[in-house]
Amino acid sequence: QVQLVESGGGLVQAGGSLRLSCAASGRTSGSYVMGWFRQAPGKEREFVAAITWSGGSTYYADSVKGRFTISRDNAKIPVYLQMNSLKPEDTAVYYCAAKTPWGTHYTDTKYNYWGQGTQVTVSS
Secondary structure (H helix, E strand, C coil), rough: CCCEEECEEEECCCCCEEEEEEEEEEEECCEEEEEEEECCCCCCEEEEEEEEECCCCCCEECCCCEEEEEEECCCCCCCCCEEECCCCHCCCEEEEEEEEECCCCHHHHHCCHHHHHEEEEEEC
16 A cells, blocks of 8 residues: 655645645555646546656646646655646646556556645636
8 A cells, every 4th residue: 555645735826836745655665657636626637747657757738738847756756746837727636646557647547546635726
């Protein structure tokens, strides 16, 4: 089992930046792909970004490309999400998740472990 805890959310004005962190405890020695998802009120949870265990490959939703950066230190958890040029439509609860290396990284059902989420609110 892996326990994930997100931090770094908050209220920011449009155009501002936030850095989310995801810490882990438990069996963290696996080669986990780490992902970030988000869910806005009344909407389904959506993929934001993912990073392979080595950090060598990253994946982004089109809506955040060029603005968000996912990173991790030395093939470990924690993992970070640097969010720049934030927009009101980025407002959501952001979730950190972990999965095994196989299969698509874009689908939430493929992830085995989830954090409780951290709220990000972007004011206009």
